[in-house]
Amino acid sequence: MTEEKEVFLKHIQKAGLKRTAQRDLILDVFLRTEKHLSSEDLYNLVKQEDPSIGHTTVYRTLKLLTEAGLAREVRFGDNRTHYEHNYKHQHHDHMICTECGKIIEFFSAELEAIQDAIAAKHRFQVSQHLLRLLGVCAECRRHAREQRNEIGAQPHVHVATG
Amino acid sequence: MTEEKEVFLKHIQKAGLKRTAQRDLILDVFLRTEKHLSSEDLYNLVKQEDPSIGHTTVYRTLKLLTEAGLAREVRFGDNRTHYEHNYKHQHHDHMICTECGKIIEFFSAELEAIQDAIAAKHRFQVSQHLLRLLGVCAECRRHAREQRNEIGAQPHVHVATG
DNA sequence: TTGATTGCAAAGCATTTGCATGCTA
DNA sequence: TAGCATGCAAATGCTTTGCAATCAA
Numbered sequence: 440m441t442e443e444k445e446v447f448l449k450h451i452q453k454a455g456l457k458r459t460a461q462r463d464l465i466l467d468v469f470l471r472t473e474k475h476l477s478s479e480d481l482y483n484l485v486k487q488e489d490p491s492i493g494h495t496t497v498y499r500t501l502k503l504l505t506e507a508g509l510a511r512e513v514r515f516g517d518n519r520t521h522y523e524h525n526y527k528h529q530h531h532d533h534m535i536c537t538e539c540g541k542i543i544e545f546f547s548a549e550l551e552a553i554q555d556a557i558a559a560k561h562r563f564q565v566s567q568h569l570l571r572l573l574g575v576c577a578e579c580r581r582h583a584r585e586q587r588n589e590i591g592a593q594p595h596v597h598v599a600t601g
Numbered sequence: 602m603t604e605e606k607e608v609f610l611k612h613i614q615k616a617g618l619k620r621t622a623q624r625d626l627i628l629d630v631f632l633r634t635e636k637h638l639s640s641e642d643l644y645n646l647v648k649q650e651d652p653s654i655g656h657t658t659v660y661r662t663l664k665l666l667t668e669a670g671l672a673r674e675v676r677f678g679d680n681r682t683h684y685e686h687n688y689k690h691q692h693h694d695h696m697i698c699t700e701c702g703k704i705i706e707f708f709s710a711e712l713e714a715i716q717d718a719i720a721a722k723h724r725f726q727v728s729q730h731l732l733r734l735l736g737v738c739a740e741c742r743r744h745a746r747e748q749r750n751e752i753g754a755q756p757h758v759h760v761a762t763g
Numbered sequence: 764t765t766g767a768t769t770g771c772a773a774a775g776c777a778t779t780t781g782c783a784t785g786c787t788a
Numbered sequence: 789t790a791g792c793a794t795g796c797a798a799a800t801g802c803t804t805t806g807c808a809a810t811c812a813a
Contacts, residue, residue, distance in 0.1 A: 455792085456792070457791090457792055457793065459793060459794080460786095461793080462793085478778080479777085493795040493796070494778090494795085495778090495794075495796080496793080496795070498777095498778065499779095514676065514678050514680070516731070518680050518776085518777075518802080519778095520778085534725050537728065543723060543725065547715065550712065550715050550716070550719070553711055554712070554734060557707055557709055557712070557734075558734055561705060561707070562738075562739035563696050563698075563734065563736055563737070563738055563739060564737045565696075565736040566735055566736045567734075567736070568733060568734045569678070569733045569735075570716075570731070571731045572716060572720055572727045572729075573727070573731075574720065574725055574728045575728070576723075576724075577724035577725060580724065580726055617766095618768090619766090619767055619813070620812075621767090621768065621812075623769075624768090639802095640803080654769090654770085655769065655771070656770085656771095657769075657771080657804080658768080658769060658770070660802095660803065660804075661768085661804095680777080680778090680801090680802080681801090681803095682803085
């Protein structure tokens with residue numbers, strides 16, 4: 440039993456809720472997928488192992504995981520909610536490639552420190568922050584350069600990873 | 602005629618579009634409202650001056666203003682799109698008070714520099730970035746302190762400004 | 764006159780809710 | 789057994805689209 444599952448069961452008990460096969464499965468699939476998942480994404484994955492599961496249950500369980508501190512909501516601006524692992528995961532920010540959809544995670548203590556300083560100057564108590572850099576990743580830039588040079592180069596397409 | 606209106610008319614002409622009373626009015630109301638407006642907000646304001654206007658037109662015109670470089674889309678994570686002035690407005694980021702909804706704008710050259718440095722390290726070409734700090738503003742923190750000290754203190758409520 | 768624009772109604776999405784049925788504690 | 793959970797269908801809220809009528813160039 441992983442630590443995360445214990446956290447989940449503890450939360451379930453504390454809140455007077457019930458353990459179900461669906462919740463177990465959804466948590467399981469979520470834990471072994473180290474990606475940013477939308478509810479839809481997770482629903483599709485879970486469905487492969489239990490086709491009878493409903494979209495609603497996935498939505499509700501993701502809410503539950505968030506409350507339990509295992510997941511965190513992330514919004515990338517496409518008006519869909521994504522979720523990522525939150526338990527004992529260091530805070531990080533995102534670079535999002537607008538060409539291929541790739542998401543690069545990064546962390547900078549320097550950046551965090553400056554943010555805190557700015558907040559302090561405004562006497563603002565930060566509980567959470569979100570930083571997103573939108574642009575073009577190294578690989579897509581390289582491909583763009585190549586295409587400018589060789590006519591007929593193969594188009595470069597990445598699969599978005601959520 | 603303000604500079605912004607000229608920019609708008611130029612964009613209209615360049616794109617082979619047409620100038621209409623509705624677009625003029627929507628731009629006008631947008632320009633004199635120095636706030637973060639949702640489409641709904643702007644619709645309500647415009648409606649006061651022309652009750653016959655449709656929601657759809659406001660949506661479409663905000664898209665147009667964004668294309669013309671006069672407005673910028675901002676998403677605060679509530680899955681609604683807000684717009685703010687973009688023409689000759691310095692880039693800035695937002696602190697959002699989760700107690701009263703107040704939005705504080707700020708800018709830090711230091712922060713921008715570090716972001717650029719991080720992006721460069723990943724050979725990522727940044728076209729746009731978004732930084733949001735969520736937390737409690739100075740005023741709400743003060744009120745919270747007062748309430749802890751004086752029982753029966755008046756509750757503090759701010760009007761959200763978009 | 765031609766083609767863009769408007770505003771209504773309807774459609775589209777992502778997400779939530781009502782509710783009868785099913786299942787856990 | 790009591791009451792939470794499930795999954796369907798319907799509802800919701802924001803946004804977009806289809807379309808006939810209208811209007812700018």
